Amino acid sequence: MTTPQLTKNQSLVFDVLEKAEGPLSAYTILDKLRDHGFRAPLQVYRALEKLLEYGVVHRLESINSFVACAHPGENCHSHGIVAFAICESCGLVMEFHDHEVDHRLMAWVRGQKFKPEKTTIEIRGLCETCAA
Amino acid sequence: MTTPQLTKNQSLVFDVLEKAEGPLSAYTILDKLRDHGFRAPLQVYRALEKLLEYGVVHRLESINSFVACAHPGENCHSHGIVAFAICESCGLVMEFHDHEVDHRLMAWVRGQKFKPEKTTIEIRGLCETCAA
């Protein structure tokens, strides 16, 4: 799927996420955009919904937050399962893909005749800097 | 870690989860325990906190819900990373472990000098019955 031209609100939300140091909650995004006219959570959630659909933003389920995709240009959806390592101290997020992990998980679901729709892999811990 | 004797509230919460067909939210558990004197969310969350610590209950991050561990008796914490397949139609949860997946993920974090604390793997989709 190709990414269509972003609307004004979508661009604003995406820019905030891209410039952020780490993952942001929807309400944090809202606060950062009040000067641009944002007043209600739905303005953020509606933009996020589209950005997630386009694959340019990811949702971190374990911390109820959102990050810009680390692979601008490419279509992240086509790389298989996306995995994240999230530093609980500084908020650093590392995004990666591992085809062998994908393969193992998909082999398992095939064995169960389970039909996967969306897979979450999130490793919370401490990044190299924070663990030192 | 061995599981200590559960307190009254912990037992009530655990029993509700064990008898449930699928994962339950904290507030659903609360509702099911009103007849037993539960009045406030904290009574549930405090019990869940301990049950999670003992490893007899798991939290499904992607759906803000809780399930009893599928491996009664054993200590689930010692089996490495726990993975879940969650049917979005009927709520069925399948819990499994895959050492090869663990190995790949841990190899990756080692390469990044990332120190993992807690890893989430959750596959949402449709179970065999619901997909048919």
Next chain:
DNA sequence: ATTGCACACGTTATAGCATAACGCAATTGA
């Protein structure tokens, strides 16, 4: 026995995350 501590518990209030439901305006394409 008294003191001090740890722990479970109860209650009220509050914080944080997400969506429902309504209406309006601009766009598009029959």
Next chain:
DNA sequence: TCAATTGCGTTATGCTATAACGTGTGCAAT
């Protein structure tokens, strides 16, 4: 022109989780 779609704004509401305070009980050190 008309209908359908999409984005947007607003208000209200619902769901998820924790803060802060106080109570009572059991148990160990003094």
